[in-house]
Amino acid sequence: MRFSIISEIPGRTRLQLAGPVPESDLDALLKLSGDIDGVCKVRVYGRIGQMALEYDEQCRAGVLDALGALDAQAIADAKTGYVIQLEPRKHKLVMDLATLVGAHYARRWFLPTPLRAVFVVAGYMTFLRAALRELAQPRLTVPVLDASAIGISFVKRDVDTAGQTMFLLNVGELLEDYTRAMSENELINSLLDVPDKAQKVVGDTEVSVAATELEPGDLVAVRTGMSICIDGVVEQGSAMVNQATLTGEPLAVERSVGDDVFAGTVVEDGGILVRVRANTAQTKLRSIVSLVQTADSLKSEGQSHMEDLANKIVPWNFLLAGLVALTTRSLIKTSAALMVDYSCALKLTGSVAVMTAMSDAAKMGVMVKGAKYFESFAKADTIVFDKTGTLTEAQPRLACVLTTDGWSEDEVLRLSACLEEHFPHPVARAVVNAACERELEHRERHAAVEYIVAHGIASSIEGRRAIIGSAHFVFEDEGAQLESDIKERIESQMQGLSPLYLAVDGKVVGVLGIEDPLKPGVREAIADLHALGVKHVVMLTGDSERTAERIAREAGVDEFKAELLPEDKYAYVERIKSEGRHVAMVGDGVNDSPALGLADVGLAMGGGSDIAKEVADIILTDTDLAAIVRLRRMSQGLIDRLTSSYSKVMLTNSALLALGITGMITPQTSSLLHNGSTIAYSLGQRKGVPALADVFAHVIWPAPRRHRCRPGAGLFRKVQL
Secondary structure, three states, X not given: OOEEEEEEEOOEEEEEEOOOOOHHHHHHHHHHHHOOOOEEEEEEEOOOOEEEEEEOHHHHHHHHHHHHHOOHHHHHHHOOOOOOOOOOOHHHHHHHHHHHHHHHHHHHHHOOHHHHHHHXXXXXXXXXXXXXXXXXXXXXXXXXXXXXXXXXXXXXXXXXXXXXXXXXXXXXXXXXXXXXHHHHHHHHHHHOXXXXXXXXXXXXXXXXXXXXXXXXXXXXXXXXXOEEOOOEEEEEEEEEEEOHHHHOOOOOEEEEOOOEEOOXXXXXXXXXXXXXXXXXXXXXXXXXXXXXXXXXXXXXXHHHHHHHHHHHHHHHHHHHHHHHHHHHOOHHHHHHHHHOOOHHHHHHHHHHHHHHHHHHHHHOOEEEOOHHHHHHHHHOOEEEEEHHHHHEOOOOEEEEEEEOOOOOHHHHHHHHHHHHOOOOOHHHHHHHHHHHHOOXXXXXXXXXXXXXXXXXXXXXEOOEEEEEEOHHHHHHHOOOEOOHHHHHHHHHHOOOOEEEEEEEOOEEEEEEEEEOOEOOOHHHHHHHHHHOOOOEEEEEOOOOHHHHHHHHHHHOOOEEEOOOOHHHHHHHHHHHHHOOOOEEEEEOOHHHHHHHHHOOEEXXXXXXXXXXXXXXXXXXXXXXXXXXXXXXXXXXXXXXXXXXXXXXXXXXXXXXXXXXXXXXXXXXXXXXXXXXXXXXXXXXXXXXXXHHHHHHHHHHOOOOOOEEEOOOOHHHOEEEX
């Protein structure tokens, strides 16, 4: 890449590039230059072909050499293929506004009236075509309103007013588009960190290639600290993979030969060779962007109501304009009635509020799959919790091993671990970890494992049937035998523990006592949920009545049900929903999946099974209940903001209509204030600028003249109103 130095101070340099940078290349150039060792910050001014760099002063020579080595091929390789830009274009917004303002006033000041009229008529064609497309549907929408308002100026032969109106509408549209894009960009960047390179294995060597060049069947090497940029299957090696960006799971999971891995995850330790299974456009990473783009299908009820109302109001705008025309005989006042619509503000403020909430949720480790799930969780009056891994620690511990029939503790634990290692459940991990701590090898000596959901595991070893699971499974379903006096002794020793029975050929040979301690802060979190409007908190578990009673008492839940099967949990949720309750279900296991899918909103805890996360509507990275309390507050806050913005938009635009119809303000002024209020209210939905909308609101409805202090309002902490 060719460039020259315009100015330079230690650690900062401004470069003049060979020419303007195309919009399609900006993301790639930003990423490539930002990845250079020593570079701290990069800004690219595409239209004027300049770049500003901040870097470690000691790396100056290396930075400039690396920039010089960039070429067109490197830019092409770095392109991610997203249809949504990953970098907000603030400088582009400024340049577009400058171009729009400059062109408008240059024509107005320097062109003769006939030539200026030609430009205005040409500009009107864009508005007219948009209106005709809407009328062809047929439907009355905002483009029809805009074209009608501008057309009235032509009827009056007032070309300057028509040009001024189009100018204000174009400025408003530009600002609205940027506000929406800014929120969309922030959401995407909060959800994922896009890897751009891959180490492709070719023969005995590795070649660094762009992720977009990979094809199904290619082999990719991934090592400690590297991102996995494709979906694929592990062909060689073993690694601990952090999947938090996709599944919400906070702890790394082991992935070895035959396991699936997904794009957007990171290898924390180890090294693996991955066989590419799908093109990059088909990966789960792309599906997240697709989810953002198609979020309209998952709007909340309140947001949908706002937008439906916005569409229904447009015909009433025309009716109002007709009444004004008949009663006042004034084209100016009729134009004012058409210049203000409710649709843009209602739709934009709702959309920005939702995207901001999703972005904030992602930053605190919560992936919400659609806006309607915020609303569902905010309305939930009953929260149903699974026990293990949700209210209790995600990693329970083995407390004791009791033996019968002449078996030793090591033999019982070794066989139990051999069976349980195939099952990704917290209890299974507790057994396997305990065997590892005792250095007990548990190589497979059994046939294929049969897993019975919420019951246990069955297999055969040396021709003998081996089962491990709950008392219900071992004694009732499998008919295993245990002398009554021994059973009573075990039950007394297992008090407060979750027992796991191991039986071989119908005889119980050992019992493992699993300690399931309550998570820190659970009681406080449940109290907070009650304070936030949750009327009923329930715990459902497959554990024994005695264990469930202890946990329920310590947690402070209102109700508990023990010794439940998956279908029992499903039936319970179904029953309370039929009673008219709005139910949120929180779980993490395979046996929670049916209930998670049935609830009004399902939440999967971090560290849970993949199927639970797939079924759930909300995925939590954090494993403590404080995250659920934060989500409840955030959800209620979003609903409050949607309601507040609805009221402000309706009042503001109604006031502007009244002022325009009475002739107190011109159509151009009402257009300016209408677009300004739309941007102000939309920005007011974004974190960090809440005062902007309030300031505009007080301009429309002045409050008593006094100082108002608003904590956290940035530059608007003290405003003279």
